[in-house]
Structure formats: structure tokens, C-alpha cells
Amino acid sequence: MSAPSNLPLACEQHRRTLLAGAADADAPDARLFATLVAARAGRGDLALLGLSQAQFAALLARHFPRLQPDAIAAPPARITLWNSVHADFVATLSALLLRDADRAVRYDDAACVAAIIAHACLRPDHLWRDLGLDGRDAVSAMLARYFPALAARNVAHLRWKKFLAREIAADLGVPPAPAPGCPGCEDYAHCFPRAQ
Structure with missing residues (x-):
């Protein structure tokens, strides 16, 4: 479209x-x-x-x-999602996010946020842009509200897509890899210099 x-x-x-x-x-x-x-x-x-x-x-x-x-x-x-890698990524990230959902927020809202974030990670830009937010701080605030335990684990202040992909890798016990949308991002070489 x-x-x-x-x-x-x-x-x-x-x-x-x-x-x-x-x-x-x-x-x-x-x-x-x-x-x-x-x-x-x-x-x-x-x-x-x-x-x-x-x-x-x-x-x-x-x-x-x-x-x-x-x-x-x-x-x-x-x-x-015709690509099984993308479908698996979305399902895994959504489940990971929902495991850390704050009980103070409506579960239905947390499920919507999880789905929206997981699908945004398939797109080739910074997560905040893919979500239509005004910057990284807005993503941080959203994650802190809906998934505070997960947000608190980003102690290295990684970019959110990179961090979420690493959380999936750690959860699955596999080596870290970029989120599906990362290779199309203008900063891919900065986030993943060894992948070049």
C-alpha cells in the first residue's frame, strides 16, 4: 500500500x-x-x-x-507470516514479553503491546520509529510500564531490538542474533559489526 x-x-x-x-x-x-x-x-x-x-x-x-x-x-x-523464522520470532518474543507482564496492567493490553512490539521488530528501522513513537525514551517507558522486569534487565542500555533479540537467544539457549528487521536498518553495522 x-x-x-x-x-x-x-x-x-x-x-x-x-x-x-x-x-x-x-x-x-x-x-x-x-x-x-x-x-x-x-x-x-x-x-x-x-x-x-x-x-x-x-x-x-x-x-x-x-x-x-x-x-x-x-x-x-x-x-x-509466511517466513517461519519470522513467525517463530514473533511467537517467542510475544510469549517472553507476556511472561514479564506487570500484573497491574490489563493482560489484554499487555498482549496487544507484546504483539505490536514483536511485529515491529520485523521491520527495518529503530524500534521507536517502527512503533511510531518519538524516541527511545518512549519505548523505554512503554516497556517499563508493561514489562518492568524485562526492561530492568537492559542494564547495558542496548538498543531495544537488539536487547529483545538477545533475550530470545538467552531464553532459547542459542547464540545471540539480530532481530529479523535489523539487517535493513541504517545502523546495522554499528549494532552488529561482526555481521558485516
Whole structure:
């Protein structure tokens, strides 16, 4: 799908639409999900969130109950990951994140965040950009809120995609490797100098 020519404006318009339909537009979770959904809606690729239609509808109902039914089109369907390496990565990372989900947050919200992060790791940019956030600190705050034990383990302050890929490798007992989207990133040689 082609992206709108004025992408930041399209994303911001979707974000405002979502927040206008929020139960509490100042709630941190509503603001986060508005940003995450708007980043994909503004590009016309909601399926890349990695949420099923049921998850997406439930997310909108929980955080944006006053949203007009046609304001944000539902994703066509969850994307099918034809590459088994990508599918395994997404499943493993989602499970790893959910093991560390904070019990103070809704499990359904943590599951949505886990799916969105895991699918974003398939894309070739810094995680914060792939998520539509405004920087690494926003990713750190999101992970600290939803998965605090995992976030606290990043004591070396690695870039988040690299850290998450290392967590998967440690969990599986295999040598560390880049996340699937890393090789396409402009900083791949910086993060993985031996891979060049």
C-alpha cells in the first residue's frame, strides 16, 4: 500500500480521532495506544500491528469507546507470516514479553503491546520509529510500564531490538542474533559489526 504523502499529518489526524473517542484522553494507556494505532493507520497498514480483528476491536472498545464506528477501519486480518523464522520470532518474543507482564496492567493490553512490539521488530528501522513513537525514551517507558522486569534487565542500555533479540537467544539457549528487521536498518553495522 502506498503511504499518504503527508505521513506525519495523517498519523496525527488519526491520533486525534482516536483520542477524541477515548474514555479518558489523558490516560497514559489511551495516549500510547492512540499513538501506536495512528502510526499504522496513517500509513494504511493496520495489519502490521499484528493484532487479530478481535484484539483490535476489543482494544478500541476498551480505550476508545466513543470512537465513531467508521473512524478507524479495522485491519483486514492479522498478517500471515509466511517466513517461519519470522513467525517463530514473533511467537517467542510475544510469549517472553507476556511472561514479564506487570500484573497491574490489563493482560489484554499487555498482549496487544507484546504483539505490536514483536511485529515491529520485523521491520527495518529503530524500534521507536517502527512503533511510531518519538524516541527511545518512549519505548523505554512503554516497556517499563508493561514489562518492568524485562526492561530492568537492559542494564547495558542496548538498543531495544537488539536487547529483545538477545533475550530470545538467552531464553532459547542459542547464540545471540539480530532481530529479523535489523539487517535493513541504517545502523546495522554499528549494532552488529561482526555481521558485516
